[in-house]
Amino acid sequence: MRRLPFEEPVTRAGPLARTVAGLALFVSLFALVLVRDPRAEAGPALATLGAGLVLAVTAVGLATFAFVRVWREGARGLGAALAGLFVACLILAYPAFVGLRALRLPALTDISTDIDNPPAFSRSRTAFAARDGRYPPDPGPAARASQRAAYPQVAPLTLDLDADVAFELARKAAVNRRWQIVEAIRPGGRIGNGRIEAVSRGLLLNLADDVTVRVHPRADGARIDVRSASRLGSHDFGGNADRIRAYLDEVANLAIAVK
Template identity: 65%
Template structure:
């Protein structure tokens, strides 16, 4: 009497989900290295990063398809599909977080503590070179209204210190935040205001953000205004406001320490 050997069905989607998951991890890792490398072109590197995210989404779809067949037919491949889903989740975790922030926050690329009279960016040769030859455009009135609604806590910082002392602390705070300072002009001269021009890079991607700090002398001390603008994309996902908040917090702590 012959025995009938019944082979359990095996889902093909599971191994493909795992392959796509590993491929997405590799592509995103290479793209992150390119984005953070100042010698590489940022545009193609961001395109490669987007391709890696798309492959990760494909891995999720394949894993979900494998789960359906495992549930309905008892097919093998559950662990493989879970592996692909896990790898895809690693790739998509941060983009998903940023997508949520982008959905909640308004589409802004330029934030300033003074929306009525935002600090102007330097037009010097060194500043233009640091910004890649670009000059952030002026903030339109509509964007100013959106900023006021989204970030009511973004406001100037007033210090009861002399302008020169306040400028020194502002420069120190920029160094503590690991900003790349391009220019540092002390208060005085014809205009009277001090200015710090810098480039800030995001932690993960290392994308550049152009920042300018204005130190304006007052009768009772000095007023600090900060402006931060994204260099790429049509929205900043709250990064500019984060730069300003962290900087002013650092400056406030330094000012308290000298009293």
């Protein structure tokens, strides 16, 4: 009696997961190039990035299905499934981190060190042009109450230095943070406050956010307040608070070096 050759089962989901993950990587990298290009529109670029994330999630699903077949039937294709899962997880790692922050933090897009009297953004023609004709609206009482509960450590910086010196340190810190300074008005004049208007861009997506710094002269030195507002979306994922803390830490370190 002739014996039929035994054919080991093969799962097509494993190689397919690897292929889809590779496509997701290509689409995501292409989207990052688009997002970081100042000439490209942010909306279509972010939509392309979203497509890359959807492909990565699909690759995870295919890899999971392949693992089930390998476990139950001993099918081949485990290596391809693991490769697809690894690439997909690399793509999804940072979005997952951002998603966890979104669950933990309130949906805010405008953070200020002075909740009761936040620094006002400049209404000059130059500042409007730098903000693409946008003027960030003042958040309501509910948003400020949410900020107070979520970010109690976001507070003004008081320096026992002359206001002019404090202003120069604030300007230098903005340069060190690679902000695009739009306006820099020294303390003095009718109001007395100094002001720095700037545009800050994210490290990964290079999206623009608006920042204004107020330097208020005091009898014993100067007080520095900062306000940072996102241009896109309804949630900053803690980015504005992180920006303010990092900036004020930079100013404080510069002040220590001056003394």
